[in-house]
Amino acid sequence: MDIFEGLMGGFATCLTPYNIWMAFLGCLLGTLVGILPGLGPSATMAILLPITFGMDATPAMIMMCAVYYGAMYGGSTTSILVNVPGESSSVITAIEGHQLAKQGKAGTALGLSAIGSFIAGILGTMGLVAAAVPLAEFSLQFGPAEFFSLIIMGMLTIIFVGGKSIPKSLMSAVIGLGLGCVGTDIVEGKDRFTYGIAELLDGIDFVVLVMGTFGIAEVLVSAEEFMKVEPIRVKFRELFPSLRDLLQCKWAILRGTLIGFIVGILPGAGPTIASFVTYGVEKSISKHPEKFGAGALEGLAGPESSNNAAVSGAMVPMFALGIPGSGATAVLLGALILYGLKPGPMLFVENADFVWAVMASMFLGNIILIIMNLPMVPLFASLLRISYALIYPAILIVCIIGAFAISSGLFDVGLMMAFGVAGYFMKRADIPPAPMLLALLLGPMMERALYQALNLSHGSMLVFVTRPISATLLAISLIMSLAVGFKAVKRARQMVQDDDAN
Amino acid sequence: MRKADRIFGVIGLGLSLWFYLESRKFHYMTDFTPGPGFMPFWVGVILAILSSYLLYDTFRRDPSEEDAKSVLPSRHSLYRVGFIFLMLFGILVIMPLLGFPITVFLFVALILLSLERYSILKSIGYGIAYAAVTWLIFEYFMQMGFPKGFLGI
Numbered sequence: 001m002d003i004f005e006g007l008m009g010g011f012a013t014c015l016t017p018y019n020i021w022m023a024f025l026g027c028l029l030g031t032l033v034g035i036l037p038g039l040g041p042s043a044t045m046a047i048l049l050p051i052t053f054g055m056d057a058t059p060a061m062i063m064m065c066a067v068y069y070g071a072m073y074g075g076s077t078t079s080i081l082v083n084v085p086g087e088s089s090s091v092i093t094a095i096e097g098h099q100l101a102k103q104g105k106a107g108t109a110l111g112l113s114a115i116g117s118f119i120a121g122i123l124g125t126m127g128l129v130a131a132a133v134p135l136a137e138f139s140l141q142f143g144p145a146e147f148f149s150l151i152i153m154g155m156l157t158i159i160f161v162g163g164k165s166i167p168k169s170l171m172s173a174v175i176g177l178g179l180g181c182v183g184t185d186i187v188e189g190k191d192r193f194t195y196g197i198a199e200l201l202d203g204i205d206f207v208v209l210v211m212g213t214f215g216i217a218e219v220l221v222s223a224e225e226f227m228k229v230e231p232i233r234v235k236f237r238e239l240f241p242s243l244r245d246l247l248q249c250k251w252a253i254l255r256g257t258l259i260g261f262i263v264g265i266l267p268g269a270g271p272t273i274a275s276f277v278t279y280g281v282e283k284s285i286s287k288h289p290e291k292f293g294a295g296a297l298e299g300l301a302g303p304e305s306s307n308n309a310a311v312s313g314a315m316v317p318m319f320a321l322g323i324p325g326s327g328a329t330a331v332l333l334g335a336l337i338l339y340g341l342k343p344g345p346m347l348f349v350e351n352a353d354f355v356w357a358v359m360a361s362m363f364l365g366n367i368i369l370i371i372m373n374l375p376m377v378p379l380f381a382s383l384l385r386i387s388y389a390l391i392y393p394a395i396l397i398v399c400i401i402g403a404f405a406i407s408s409g410l411f412d413v414g415l416m417m418a419f420g421v422a423g424y425f426m427k428r429a430d431i432p433p434a435p436m437l438l439a440l441l442l443g444p445m446m447e448r449a450l451y452q453a454l455n456l457s458h459g460s461m462l463v464f465v466t467r468p469i470s471a472t473l474l475a476i477s478l479i480m481s482l483a484v485g486f487k488a489v490k491r492a493r494q495m496v497q498d499d500d501a502n
Numbered sequence: 503m504r505k506a507d508r509i510f511g512v513i514g515l516g517l518s519l520w521f522y523l524e525s526r527k528f529h530y531m532t533d534f535t536p537g538p539g540f541m542p543f544w545v546g547v548i549l550a551i552l553s554s555y556l557l558y559d560t561f562r563r564d565p566s567e568e569d570a571k572s573v574l575p576s577r578h579s580l581y582r583v584g585f586i587f588l589m590l591f592g593i594l595v596i597m598p599l600l601g602f603p604i605t606v607f608l609f610v611a612l613i614l615l616s617l618e619r620y621s622i623l624k625s626i627g628y629g630i631a632y633a634a635v636t637w638l639i640f641e642y643f644m645q646m647g648f649p650k651g652f653l654g655i
Binding site for chain 1: 503506507509510514517521524528529532533534535536537538540541542545548549552553555556559574575578579582583586587590591593594597598606609610613614617618620628632636640646647648649
């Protein structure tokens with residue numbers, strides 16, 4: 001696989017007027033929806049996913065990737081101007097960016113955020129291209145046993161790293177595995193958990209779950225109170241940071257990009273961890289750590305670059321292995337399946353044109369975003385003045401239309417609403433929905449890999465530990481589990497000791 | 503959060519029992535490979551362990567600030583969310599009877615009028631606008647085939 005040749009072919013495909021239009025539309029819609037307070041990139045993609053129904057896979061995926069970038073950018077704008085982060089990866093942006101905005105530097109903060117995101121997006125995409133191809137080539141050696149072990153490792157990492165409570169993340173994942181059991185099983189062709197409902201024979205549609213738990217549930221949480229948003233005003237001429245500001249932040253942007261990309265590749269780590277790690281690094285090496293939390297330019301530029309580079313990093317395992325690295329990439333992976341493609345290493349072999357076109361479109365998407373968003377920020381910011389009371393009914397209607405479009409029936413609409421209710425209470429109880437979503441996607445893949453591996457080994461479980469790659473992946477999973485287990489035991493013992501001391 | 507954890511612990515135990523009982527309807531193993539009952543069985547077992555731990559932990563741990571948080575929002579927020587829930591599920595019943603545009607009109611107008619305290623005129627105006635735009639895009643142009651009500655639209 002020649003990377004340069006592949007990428008040039010990708011540019012040739014993505015630079016057609018229609019695909020450029022899709023990238024532009026994705027950036028615009030992603031920014032418009034992502035800017036709404038309380039809606040993160042996962043929810044934005046979930047809400048906008050139905051727009052791509054019926055499209056060819058390449059323009060549809062180009063649009064969804066652009067939506068992702070656009071939503072990240074829109075979320076930063078809201079964090080800086082309103083101090084409402086759409087999701088956890090924008091928390092640092094809200095802390096530092098809003099402080100800067102309050103000091104009258106909203107334009108500088110938005111400009112730095114856009115330029116940092118652009119640099120990180122371009123460098124991150126280069127990293128994605130460079131890392132995904134060798135990884136995909138390496139993973140061509142994977143058999144069912146390796147895939148089973150890889151899925152186990154991916155799921156465990158996502159559970160251990162994401163969410164506040166590991167037992168709750170695990171519960172969410174196990175429920176997702178259970179949901180993945182619904183439908184016709186692959187071994188004997190028997191119907192499981194369908195209860196005679198024909199709509200369930202193909203299993204629970206991923207879109208139904210994602211729109212319910214991310215779309216409807218997020219809207220319900222936001223609609224709990226009358227939301228009155230007072231964004232800080234920003235003028236066009238204030239939007240470009242001075243050369244001095246840029247030079248001051250250049251290393252923070254580059255460090256953020258590197259950290260973000262590496263952290264993003266790790267399954268489950270994603271943009272949130274990346275932005276926090278970068279913030280910690282920037283604060284620790286800064287000559288003025290006291291400025292952090294009160295509007296430090298490096299404290300904004302570093303994490304903002306980092307969370308954008310992590311987006312590209314998270315796409316490495318998604319494209320190369322078919323394993324999503326975060327909740328948002330799980331939505332993208334689900335979209336990929338929806339468009340009729342089979343994720344995994346064979347994607348680079350069977351659908352090389354598609355993969356290269358999508359990767360090339362990420363360069364295009366980043367360029368469109370910076371050209372579109374810098375001058376249009378005041379216009380986007382004015383959207384924040386539209387009452388949320390008028391916006392959320394529209395989002396709910398779009399979700400309903402999206403669920404209806406799956407099978408042209410109301411069953412999926414009802415199921416989506418039920419997941420919306422469940423997702424709402426899960427959010428209230430701090431149970432993260434992302435592991436459930438990932439498990440719904442990965443569960444059937446894991447079951448198939450287990451079936452195939454044991455079939456080939458005539459039922460011998462040793463196949464998972466005698467094959468070197470599989471054994472290594474399982475060993476990593478075991479070490480991770482033990483580390484988390486030891487940490488929990490240590491904490492419990494500390495609590496007992498504290499109790500005794502009191 | 504303690505109360506929420508207990509509720510979810512009990513729900514988890516119920517779900518685990520359901521998965522376990524369902525798994526018994528299928529073969530656990532075939533000759534060499536897991537049967538259709540394998541996965542639901544283990545989902546049930548692991549869920550039971552996790553739910554029991556969640557429940558046990560609520561009795562073991564000292565109350566924290568997080569524990570003071572309720573799974574339910576304030577009464578006012580609960581009313582708002584409950585109303586939206588009802589309106590959403592109402593769509594399932596009303597759409598086959600009244601058709602897509604009238605359902606959208608009612609959904610938007612009722613939310614704005616009852617929940618957001620908009621005037622009747624504004625609520626009706628926005629309701630008509632939303633219904634017209636969505637009908638035009640999704641039914642007229644995209645021909646999505648929404649249920650038609652007694653008026654034939």
